[in-house]
Amino acid sequence: MADSSRGTWTGRVGFVLAAAGSAIGLGNIWMFPFRAGQNGGAAFVLVYLAAVLVVGVPLIIAEVMIGRATQRNPVGAFRTLRPRGSWQLVGWLGVASGFVILSYYGVVAGWAMDYAWMAASGSLTSAGVDMQATFDGMLGNGGRQVLWQAAFMAVTIVVVSGGVEAGIERASRILMPLLFGLILMLLGYSLTSEGASEGLSFLLNPRFEDLTWGGVLAALGQAFFSLSLGMGAMITYGSYLAPTESVTRAALLIAALDTALAILAGLVIFPLVFTFGLEPSAGPGLVFITLPSAFAMMPGAAFLATVFFALLLFAALTSAISLLEVVVSFFVDEFEWNRIRASWTAGGLIFALGVPSATVDGFLDKMDLLATNWMLPGGGVFIALFAGWALTRGEAEGGYRGTDGHSGGFVAWRFCVRFLVPVAVAVILLQKTGLVG
Ligand code: PHE
Numbered sequence: 001m002a003d004s005s006r007g008t009w010t011g012r013v014g015f016v017l018a019a020a021g022s023a024i025g026l027g028n029i030w031m032f033p034f035r036a037g038q039n040g041g042a043a044f045v046l047v048y049l050a051a052v053l054v055v056g057v058p059l060i061i062a063e064v065m066i067g068r069a070t071q072r073n074p075v076g077a078f079r080t081l082r083p084r085g086s087w088q089l090v091g092w093l094g095v096a097s098g099f100v101i102l103s104y105y106g107v108v109a110g111w112a113m114d115y116a117w118m119a120a121s122g123s124l125t126s127a128g129v130d131m132q133a134t135f136d137g138m139l140g141n142g143g144r145q146v147l148w149q150a151a152f153m154a155v156t157i158v159v160v161s162g163g164v165e166a167g168i169e170r171a172s173r174i175l176m177p178l179l180f181g182l183i184l185m186l187l188g189y190s191l192t193s194e195g196a197s198e199g200l201s202f203l204l205n206p207r208f209e210d211l212t213w214g215g216v217l218a219a220l221g222q223a224f225f226s227l228s229l230g231m232g233a234m235i236t237y238g239s240y241l242a243p244t245e246s247v248t249r250a251a252l253l254i255a256a257l258d259t260a261l262a263i264l265a266g267l268v269i270f271p272l273v274f275t276f277g278l279e280p281s282a283g284p285g286l287v288f289i290t291l292p293s294a295f296a297m298m299p300g301a302a303f304l305a306t307v308f309f310a311l312l313l314f315a316a317l318t319s320a321i322s323l324l325e326v327v328v329s330f331f332v333d334e335f336e337w338n339r340i341r342a343s344w345t346a347g348g349l350i351f352a353l354g355v356p357s358a359t360v361d362g363f364l365d366k367m368d369l370l371a372t373n374w375m376l377p378g379g380g381v382f383i384a385l386f387a388g389w390a391l392t393r394g395e396a397e398g399g400y401r402g403t404d405g406h407s408g409g410f411v412a413w414r415f416c417v418r419f420l421v422p423v424a425v426a427v428i429l430l431q432k433t434g435l436v437g
Contacts, residue, residue: 008242026319033269042207068242097232119308180261189272191271199274230377231326273290327350388419
């Protein structure tokens with residue numbers, strides 16, 4: 001049963017900061033801007049906002065509610081609520097997703113660490129550096145990537161082994177305000193740059209002719225990944241939440257912070273890209289090639305580049321912490337390992353699984369496709385079906401309300417998890433199998 005030795009947040013603020021820290025990550029700063037750039041700017045942003053409201057927020061609520069009601073890791077949570085049947089497989093899928101995602105996420109975060117280091121030492125932005133060659137050089141050097149991945153994973157493990165309150169919450173309380181401070185600072189530069197209006201209109205003018213059916217589904221998938229949904233990260237963080245806190249309010253706040261940071265990242269990146277006449281739809285290279293090229297042409301280049309890559313690194317760190325915590329909470333609850341042993345064992349195994357992503361060409365992309373195309377949406381459908389259909393109306397309402405007595409929005413929420421979320425996500429999955437569109 002619930003035991004306080006698992007740890008708890010100090011309160012709602014601690015929970016919201018940690019959960020927003022999980023949500024805000026490489027997905028916001030690295031993926032959102034280039035996806036928006038490639039799929040019609042504000043046209044993509046509008047679909048994304050709809051996906052966050054209709055699919056994202058209801059699923060955050062469902063996950064947090066399941067965690068809060070059971071005070072268990074994803075596997076234990078489903079088993080506690082439905083001891084018979086196969087629902088706990090959804091928890092196993094979540095733990096497996098944590099393994100897979102963090103394995104390559106740690107590699108990309110390692111790139112950010114490497115770049116932050118190069119930026120701080122001034123070598124990234126010194127005269128005559130070819131950014132494409134720098135990036136290709138890094139990708140071609142497996143040993144270098146593994147070293148930075150190891151450094152990043154070590155930091156993640158140290159934070160998680162510190163515990164829920166003294167490790168995760170404390171890191172979030174420092175890093176999240178810092179993150180918003182850093183991005184606002186960069187925003188000041190980008191909005192006063194010459195290309196500001198062109199960059200803003202690129203992001204904020206809807207170009208519906210550039211939005212394809214694939215772009216719509218990309219927005220849905222992006223909402224999943226960006227909000228850390230479908231693998232029980234929010235179940236795990238919810239399991240450290242007291243039943244007195246309102247889930248709905250917290251969910252809306254988490255979604256709003258995550259969306260704000262994604263849009264801010266776009267507002268920072270595109271004006272700079274246009275100021276220096278660079279290519280806005282550069283894809284994944286936008287952040288590691290295009291943007292440093294822009295920084296290199298600005299006064300204070302080394303400083304700006306350092307701020308940006310520190311931002312990327314901190315965002316990645318709070319997300320990686322939540323990915324590792326899913327696996328760690330599983331070992332702590334199910335095998336009664338102590339947290340330190342669980343953190344280093346799980347972190348070490350995940351690091352090892354990530355080595356091929358750093359060294360074998362194309363492996364990282366395969367892992368990413370597996371996780372973001374299949375594991376997260378698959379997990380998300382089942383979590384929605386569980387909350388909407390497996391739980392009785394009474395159980396669902398009790399979990400939704402907690403002990404704070406408010407069930408405002410319950411009917412709308414239940415409609416979403418019963419019908420809209422499963423259908424929307426099933427369509428994404430069908431499209432991946434090639435059966436639709
Ligand atoms: N939400 C994180 C990001 O945007 C990634 C993540 C996915 C974290 C799933 C935890 C769980 O980068």
